[in-house]
Amino acid sequence: MSGMKASSKEGRLMETLERLLELPAADLRQSLNQASELLLGALDAEKVDVFLFDPARKTLNAIGTSNTPLGRLQRSLGLDAQPVANGGSIADVFKTGDPHITGHADQVPGELPGVVHELGIRSHMAVALVIDGERRGVVSAQSTKPAFFSDDDLRFLGAVSHWIGAVTHRAELVEQVTSAALAQGRRQAAEELITVLAHDLRNYLAPLMSRLELLRRRAELDGRPDDLRDLDRATYSIERLGQLVSDLLDVGRLEQGLFEIAPASMDLAALARDTAQALGTPSVDVRVEGPAELTAVADKARLRQALENLVSNAIKHSPAGKSVLIRLSSELLTDKEHVHIDVVDHGAGVPPELLPRIFDRFVTGGNAAGVGLGLYLASRIAAAHGATLTVNSPPDGGATFRLSLPASGPPERLDEV
Known part of the structure; x- marks a missing residue:
């Protein structure tokens, strides 16, 4: 039928x-x-x-x-x-x-x-x-x-x-x-909110740093070493907050095409050692491997910003008792010397579904704290130097972020940062 x-x-x-x-x-x-x-x-x-x-x-x-x-x-x-x-x-x-x-x-x-x-x-x-x-x-x-x-x-x-x-x-x-239109709208709203917040925070940080400096002078005059140590820690925390504010404002500069670099000859090995000493914690230390000196032409301040973001990200995802490694090396690629900065952690690794978006704005993984700007800014700083930033995260855990840049400096003209 x-x-x-x-x-x-x-x-x-x-x-x-x-x-x-x-x-x-x-x-x-x-x-x-x-x-x-x-x-x-x-x-x-x-x-x-x-x-x-x-x-x-x-x-x-x-x-x-x-x-x-x-x-x-x-x-x-x-x-x-x-x-x-x-x-x-x-x-x-x-x-x-x-x-x-x-x-x-x-x-x-x-x-x-x-x-x-x-x-x-x-x-x-x-x-x-x-x-x-x-x-x-x-x-x-x-x-x-x-x-x-x-x-x-x-x-x-x-x-x-x-x-x-x-x-x-x-x-x-x-x-x-x-979905894409909704995500775009949310991203634009987040960018506007964060930019306004960053400007407001910067207005508060300057007088706060001035007050800490005044307290430091009093502690020095009165001979209070314990207070001086506490003030050092407080000052460092405020400086880190200031760096976060700078990162937030840099997002706006990138969108407006105002992000610039000033390349000059610098020692990457010295930068790596300074970063390791500044960011290492009692539970997660930061080690440096590689040559004692490694010269490249780059914007030292911007490269420091990128490296600190990569190392901070590695520390954030590393279990207590494990170390983060900054590994330096160089090699010839297409007849040009390139220097590599590898930041290696022993955390859980990057989830496979996150890998394609790991360098996007406002992307965070798992329960990690932060607003998801560090890796984005590091990738854009790399692009401004004619460099690349890649990640390798095997299934058994851990992640290696590699910043690879031409030792002779960025190209004279970059179409896009």
Whole structure:
């Protein structure tokens, strides 16, 4: 028995396709629910599902399901999520790409017991769902009546599945554009807020440093060494806060094209030793390996800023008792001497999903503190020097950030910083 209406197969196909094209560019779930309802009416089925594969969980999820008693029962039983490893006809169609049709699902070897016994499905047909040239899911129609669907119904489902793939792709693109616009808006708001905050903080830091200097003079005159040590620590903390404010303001300068460097001959080894001494902590020390002297042409202040951000990031992710290593080296690349500054930590490593965005603004990993600007600024300082900043984080943990710059200095003209 065919589930098709009395009208011609071609006419019903065209009517369904036209109605699919008329679906608004809504969110993905709404679009697929509407597509399922259209197919339900065209096939007189009791349930239609559009399954999409979730690679993280290796599960086929019914993102679109017709709003019928059978569809609601499926959701209440948890059968709208089917692990591919559990088998069943829907998983087989997804794995092989071959269509499936039966009028006696209870006699199909390997069919999911919940489909047969809990839902009472007898007639079932399914085809692979291809989205933008990739098999991404399954379109399925079911009925509790035996021998309900015909081969014509299966061909109809196959034809319509191509259009459902197009609808799915369109909905995904709309979601991506909407998400990107939302992220852009949030980023712009964050940049404006942080820039204003940085200016306000700088206004407070200058008088605070003046007051600390006054207290220092009094402590020196009165011979209070304990107070002098505490003032040294407080002054260092204020200086670090001042550096954070400078980092925040540098983000604005980068966006406005006002970020400049003043290259000159300098000793990278001395810079590494100074940084190690300044940033090492009682729980995480910073070591330096490499030549006693390594000369390059660079902006010392900016390079210090980049190196301090890299080392601070490494310390932040290092467990107590482990050290951070600054390793210096040089080599010939394309007939030019390049110097390398490697910052190595023994932390948990960079999560794989974070690697492509690790040098973006306001990106932080896990529960790490900070606003996510240090690595971004380090990467832009590297770019201003005609250098590269890369990261290597193996699966077994740890991370190595490599700043590699031409020893002779940056190119005379850089199109973009």
